Amino acid sequence: MTVRLLGVAVDVAVFTVRASRLEVALIRMKRAPFEGKWALPGGRIQTEETVEDAAQRELTDKTGLADVYLEQLYTFSEPDRDPQGRCVSVAHLALVPATAELRTNDKYAGIDWFAADRPPSLAFDHKAMLAYAVKRLRAKLEYTNVAYSLLAPTFTLGELQRVYEAILGQPLDPRNFQRRIQAVGLVLQTGEMRTGQANRPARLFRFAVRRPVEIAVLT
Amino acid sequence: MTVRLLGVAVDVAVFTVRASRLEVALIRMKRAPFEGKWALPGGRIQTEETVEDAAQRELTDKTGLADVYLEQLYTFSEPDRDPQGRCVSVAHLALVPATAELRTNDKYAGIDWFAADRPPSLAFDHKAMLAYAVKRLRAKLEYTNVAYSLLAPTFTLGELQRVYEAILGQPLDPRNFQRRIQAVGLVLQTGEMRTGQANRPARLFRFAVRRPVEIAVLT
DNA sequence: GCAAAAGTGTTGTCGGTACACCCATGC
C-alpha cells in the first residue's frame, strides 16, 4: 500500500433564486483530471482556520462573493473521491441575493449560474454534494428565516413567495402564504411601496431579523 | 509560523436510554494532556476508509460495541481544539439498546454511562459535541424511526414511551402517544404479551421497519 | 386485597387549506 497524505478541503454550494428558479454557482476547471468540467467552488483548508473560515475564503477567492450566509453541511470522505489524492471535503451551503455578481480568477475557465435541479456533469462527488445541499435548503426554509439572505434588504411579498416556490418546487396560495409569513413575524412592513412596474404597486417589506434564527415558517 | 500536520479524527457520542434517563458512554483518559478526564470515544481515520467506517471501527475498538446505528453529525475544526496538534474531528451520533455492555481496552482508565444532560468535565471540545448530538437526537426522534435502535427487538408501548420521554425531557400523555405511534405505522403488534411483572401484562410490539426511515412520529 | 402499570374514548379548540373577486398602476 502506498502511503498517501490525508488532506482536508471545503466545497461550497452557492445558491440564489433568479427568475423563479433555484440556481447554483459553478466554476469550470482548466486542468486535468477534470479539464472542462464544472465544479462547486472550494479548496484546501489552511493550518490556522476553521472549515467555515476556509469556505468563506475560498468562496471569495473563486467567485468574488463576500459576506454571504454560509453553513456547514456534511463531510464527504469516500477514499477515491479525489483522483489527485486522499482528501476529505466538508461541504457547505451558501445563499446570496439574485443581484450578486460572479467573477472567478484566472485559474478557472469560467463561472456561471445553473439550474440547481439540472446541473451539468460535475467533477469529484459534487453531484452528491449538490443534491444534499438542495435537500437541506428545502428543509431549512421551512423552519428558519434563511430566506433573508436570498433577497435585497426590502422586497415585496410576491418576491418572497417566488423564492419559496422556487426552492420548494411547488406553487403556494398567496393568501395563505401572506397570512402565515406575517403571523410568525418573519417580515415587517416598511411603509414604502414598489412603484414603476406595469401593475399595482406592492408594499415593501423587510425581514424582522437578518441573522439566522429558527422560526416555524410553514406548516 | 510552525508547520503542523493536519489530521482527521472521528468522535462518537453513543447514547442509550436506561431507567428513563438518556445516557452517554464516556471513556477515561490515561495519559496527558487529559489524564483522568472523560471523553467521547474516537480516534484518527485511516487512509482507505470513510469517516463513518472509522467511527464504527473506533467505536468497536474503544467500547466493544458493534453493529450500532451510526450517523455523521458535524465537523469540528477550531485550530486549537486538540492541544496535541492540528486536527479536525468529525462528530458522530450512535444509539444502542440499554442491554449493550461497555468494555474498553487497556489504553484507557475506564468506561461508563453518564447522564447526557449532566456530563463530567470533558476533554477536547467534547462538551460542545455532546450538546450538539443531544440536540440532533431530539430533533431526529420526532421525524424518524431511530428509536428502534434504542430498544430490544420487541418491547411494550410503555418502554417506547419512556424512551421518548427521556430524550425529549418531558412527559407524554399515554393515550395520545399510543394513538399517534400506531397511526403513523411505526410499530406492529407481535401478539405476544410481557408477563412476569407485578402488574397487568402489556402487549409486545416490534418496529414496522428496522432501518432508518423518515416518518413524522410527533406533531 | 392491594399496589402497580396497562389499556381505552370523547370533546373542544386551533390551525391549515381551499377558494374568487376587486384594486391600482403602466402602457
Add this chain to the structure above:
DNA sequence: GCATGGGTGTACCGACAACACTTTTGC
C-alpha cells in the same frame, strides 16, 4: 381600457391536546 400582478376574508375540516376510570396481574 386593458393587461398584469397585488391585495383581501370566510368556511370547512382534520389533527392535536386535555382528560379519568377500569383491568389485570404478582405478591
